Amino acid sequence: MATVEIRNLRKAYGALEVLHDITIDIADGEFVALVGPSGCGKSTLLRCIAGLETIRSGEIRIDDKVVNDLAPKDRDIAMVFQNYALYPHMNVAANMGFALKLSGRPKAEIEDRVGKAATILDLTRQLGRKPVALSGGQRQRVAMGRAIVRDPKVFLFDEPLSNLDAKLRVQMRVEIRELQQRLGTTTIYVTHDQTEAMTMADKIAVLNGGSLEQVGAPLDLYRSPANLFVAGFIGSPQ
Numbered sequence: 001m002a003t004v005e006i007r008n009l010r011k012a013y014g015a016l017e018v019l020h021d022i023t024i025d026i027a028d029g030e031f032v033a034l035v036g037p038s039g040c041g042k043s044t045l046l047r048c049i050a051g052l053e054t055i056r057s058g059e060i061r062i063d064d065k066v067v068n069d070l071a072p073k074d075r076d077i078a079m080v081f082q083n084y085a086l087y088p089h090m091n092v093a094a095n096m097g098f099a100l101k102l103s104g105r106p107k108a109e110i111e112d113r114v115g116k117a118a119t120i121l122d123l124t125r126q127l128g129r130k131p132v133a134l135s136g137g138q139r140q141r142v143a144m145g146r147a148i149v150r151d152p153k154v155f156l157f158d159e160p161l162s163n164l165d166a167k168l169r170v171q172m173r174v175e176i177r178e179l180q181q182r183l184g185t186t187t188i189y190v191t192h193d194q195t196e197a198m199t200m201a202d203k204i205a206v207l208n209g210g211s212l213e214q215v216g217a218p219l220d221l222y223r224s225p226a227n228l229f230v231a232g233f234i235g236s237p238q
């Protein structure tokens, strides 16, 4: 189980502050969609939570433990990126097990975890194949597999479906959400697609210019937007 609490987080690149006083609570097992226009700070906020950026001030807590000073590998978080570049020379099993191998896990444990992930993701028959021999959806599932073999407390997704065609995007939305519910892993999911946010998330957080405008259940935001920005962003398709 994992809660994520962010308190008064500020992040700057040099003199430029790009995240201003971000405070948000995420409950155990919750799926939060983080939305907002390009350049508003979505990826930066994920990177701060993952420990890939140092923050200017504030606190990030996972399960009540302040993780500000922990290295990414000690935060128990797995991130899935938009450009989930799989290693082309490695087969699916090696791609999924790579992080575990780097962290020195025994071979038998790696095989076990990769096998279980492959079953969950319906990739058992693809384990010996190279990424080039996979469909777009299968590649996306391998990227998910790399995250779930680590059995993390928190998933962070950064626009994971934006390189897929429309039909596959709709299918993968359902798959990701079902997988997340099955595993019960607390998730922050960045997307610029309102439909994705509305259909997948327990809660939507709207970021604009480095500040959170509103956080709430999809229907609450839709019916009672806090301001015109939220109304425009949630109400009208882009």
Ligand code: ADP
Residues within 6 Å of the ligand: 013, 018, 036, 037, 038, 039, 040, 041, 042, 043, 044, 045
């Ligand atoms: P989003 O993911 O919402 O599109 P980002 O988090 O990528 O936004 O960027 C937020 C702001 O921070 C932008 O103004 C961007 O130009 C700036 N930024 C992002 N990464 C860096 C960096 N490594 N150095 C300097 N500025 C950056």
Ligand code: MG
Residues within 6 Å of the ligand: 042, 043, 044
């Ligand atoms: Mg981004």
